[in-house]
Structures are given as C-alpha cells and as structure tokens.
Amino acid sequence: MSEAPEWVDEHGRLVFDVFAQACTSRATLEHITGRWGILAMAALHDGTLRFNALRRRVSGVSEKMLAQTLQALERDGFVHREAQPTIPPKVEYSLTPRGRRTAALLLALIEDVEGQMPEVVESNAEYDAAKRES
Amino acid sequence: MSEAPEWVDEHGRLVFDVFAQACTSRATLEHITGRWGILAMAALHDGTLRFNALRRRVSGVSEKMLAQTLQALERDGFVHREAQPTIPPKVEYSLTPRGRRTAALLLALIEDVEGQMPEVVESNAEYDAAKRES
DNA sequence: AGAGTGTACTAACTTTTGGAAAGTGCAAAC
DNA sequence: GTTTGCACTTTCCAAAAGTTAGTACACTCT
Numbered sequence: 001m002s003e004a005p006e007w008v009d010e011h012g013r014l015v016f017d018v019f020a021q022a023c024t025s026r027a028t029l030e031h032i033t034g035r036w037g038i039l040a041m042a043a044l045h046d047g048t049l050r051f052n053a054l055r056r057r058v059s060g061v062s063e064k065m066l067a068q069t070l071q072a073l074e075r076d077g078f079v080h081r082e083a084q085p086t087i088p089p090k091v092e093y094s095l096t097p098r099g100r101r102t103a104a105l106l107l108a109l110i111e112d113v114e115g116q117m118p119e120v121v122e123s124n125a126e127y128d129a130a131k132r133e134s
Numbered sequence: 135m136s137e138a139p140e141w142v143d144e145h146g147r148l149v150f151d152v153f154a155q156a157c158t159s160r161a162t163l164e165h166i167t168g169r170w171g172i173l174a175m176a177a178l179h180d181g182t183l184r185f186n187a188l189r190r191r192v193s194g195v196s197e198k199m200l201a202q203t204l205q206a207l208e209r210d211g212f213v214h215r216e217a218q219p220t221i222p223p224k225v226e227y228s229l230t231p232r233g234r235r236t237a238a239l240l241l242a243l244i245e246d247v248e249g250q251m252p253e254v255v256e257s258n259a260e261y262d263a264a265k266r267e268s
Numbered sequence: 269a270g271a272g273t274g275t276a277c278t279a280a281c282t283t284t285t286g287g288a289a290a291g292t293g294c295a296a297a298c
Numbered sequence: 299g300t301t302t303g304c305a306c307t308t309t310c311c312a313a314a315a316g317t318t319a320g321t322a323c324a325c326t327c328t
Contacts, residue, residue, distance in 0.1 A: 007252055014249070014252075016251040018173065018244055018247070018248065019173065019177070021194035024251065032243075032247070033243070034169075035164055039152065039153065050275085058153065060155035062317070064278080064279095075257065075261040077256075077257030088274065088276080088324060088325085089276050089323095090276090091276060106243070108239055109236075112235070112239055113236070114152065116236075118148075119211060120162050121158065127209040127211075186303080197307090198288090198308090201305080201306060201307080221294055221295065221304090223306080225304090225305060
C-alpha cells in the first residue's frame with residue numbers, strides 16, 4: 001500500500017514544520033497571521049460579512065490587499081466565498097468549520113495582546129529612554 | 135484624580151482595538167504575528183538562544199530581519215536581551231514572563247496549523263482545479 | 269433626466285519593505 | 299596565517315504592498 005500520503009514519515013508522524021524554510025505550512029501560517037489575514041479571520045468570527053463591510057471593519061486595508069488575502073484564505077479552506085451573480089454583485093464571506101477553530105485561537109491572541117498593551121506601552125517608553133541616554 | 139491612564143475610557147474599559155487603524159496595538163500584534171516574529175517567539179519558548187543559534191533555528195531569516203525583529207520584540211517587552219561585552223560578543227535572548235505567556239498562544243496556533251495541513255493541501259488542490267476549468 | 273454613490277473586483281503604477289551581500293573588529297581553531 | 303565564528307550595521311536591488319483608476323450596472327437624490 002504505497003497509498004500513504006507524502007506528509008507522514010516512516011513513523012507515521014506529520015512532517016509539516018514551520019521552522020523549515022521550504023515547508024508549505026509556513027506559507028499557510030503567513031496567510032492567517034499576516035497583517036490582514038488575522039484581522040479578516042477575527043472579523044469573520046463574528047459572522048458572515050460582505051466584501052465592503054469587511055473592508056470597513058478592517059480599517060486600513062486596500063481593496064487589492066483584502067481581495068488577495070481572502071483569496072489565499074479561501075484557497076486554504078479557512079474562508080467560504082458565496083457569490084450571487086446579481087447586479088450589482090453580492091459576495092458573502094464566512095468561516096468554514098476549520099476556519100472557525102483557527103479563528104478562535106487568533107481571537108485569543110488578539111485579546112491577549114490588547115490586554116497587555118498598557119505594559120507594552122510602558123516597556124516601549126523604558127526602552128526608548130534607555131537608548132536615548134546611551 | 136485625573137491620574138487615570140489614557141488607555142481606559144470613561145467606563146474603565148481598555149480602549150486598545152486592533153481593528154482601529156491607528157491603534158498602537160496593531161503594531162504590537164504585527165511584531166509577534168509577523169513572518170519572523172512568530173517563529174522567533176516560538177523558538178525562544180524552548181529556552182534561551184544566542185543570536186546565531188536562533189538564526190539557524192528560524193531557517194531562512196536574514197541577519198538584518200532577525201536583528202530588526204528581536205529589537206521590536208525587546209522594545210515591546212516580550213524578549214529579554216542579555217549581552218556580554220566579551221570579544222567575540224555573546225548575546226543571549228530569552229522570553230520575559232509576559233513573552234512566555236504570549237508565546238504559548240503562538241505555539242498553540244502553530245500546532246493547529248501544522249495539524250490541519252493535510253486538509254489545507256487538499257483544499258489548495260480543489261481550489262486550483264476549480265479555477266483551471268473555469 | 270443626469271449626477272452621484274455603491275458593488276466587487278482587476279490592472280497599472282508608485283512607494284515601501286525585505287532580503288542578499290559585504291563590512292566591522294577581533295579571537296580561536298586548523 | 300587563513301579560514302571561521304561572533305553579533306550586528308550598512309548598502310543596494312528586487313519583491314511586496316499600497317494608491318489610483320477603470321469596469322458595468324443599478325439605485326438614490328435633485
């Protein structure tokens with residue numbers, strides 16, 4: 001049975017490793033942790049959104065980058081795209097079950113970061129002060 | 135008592151919001167979720183590493199980007215830098231307690247992604263096939 | 269009725285960023 | 299005594315991101 005998928009080694013373990021330069025998992029990780037990926041995923045965790053609604057929620061994205069980001073996430077199976085061929089067009093984006101699981105982790109991360117921002121701001125000030133006097 | 139810090143609103147809630155374009159929390163989030171930030175944090179979660187050891191672990195980083203990434207993480211208080219003024223120089227990087235907490239979330243995310251890579255690869259293939267026939 | 273706005277993009281162009289290579293200054297190994 | 303390693307910084311060019319304009323049509327406002 002040489003039917004075994006290529007992504008397990010001789011011991012049956014997954015061979016994906018983000019620390020390996022050429023591993024495809026690194027690209028996938030970048031899609032979801034990238035500047036806009038993480039925000040798009042988090043925004044969609046609250047529910048389905050249309051393209052421009054998403055664009056307003058993720059303030060600062062350009063249309064080009066949002067489209068590009070969503071295409072990557074759709075290709076990886078995190079996001080579902082449903083287009084109605086009406087005029088004007090209506091396209092709805094939502095998370096797949098897999099995407100929802102991952103988005104939950106991203107939300108936890110976002111909350112962690114927002115929560116420790118006071119310390120981060122203080123840390124920044126100390127670092128800058130220390131460097132200025134050197 | 136106008137001693138109240140600027141980062142709480144009139145109801146005592148934190149005002150940091152990564153969805154707001156100008157919020158400093160967005161920059162901080164990018165430092166840890168950026169291409170190299172997440173890998174550096176994850177690598178340091180296993181223990182203290184020197185600059186070049188870290189560079190070997192995070193395969194593919196240029197020296198410039200690793201230095202830049204570590205400086206941002208140190209400034210934000212996620213990473214501690216300890217330099218011994220010997221010749222040749224010896225600089226050790228480790229996570230701060232705060233950094234360790236955040237790194238744990240990043241590790242969970244990395245494991246989640248590595249674990250679903252088989253589905254991702256399949257999803258990629260379907261997406262590409264669907265697009266090719268259109 | 270004609271102008272303006274909204275929809276979901278793509279294409280062309282410009283600016284910013286990332287990476288590759290070389291420089292630094294000295295010491296230990298070969 | 300030449301190569302190697304250390305922890306970076308600087309310079310330069312390619313790649314990525316952002317900005318702007320265009321599409322084709324419908325609905326709203328005046």
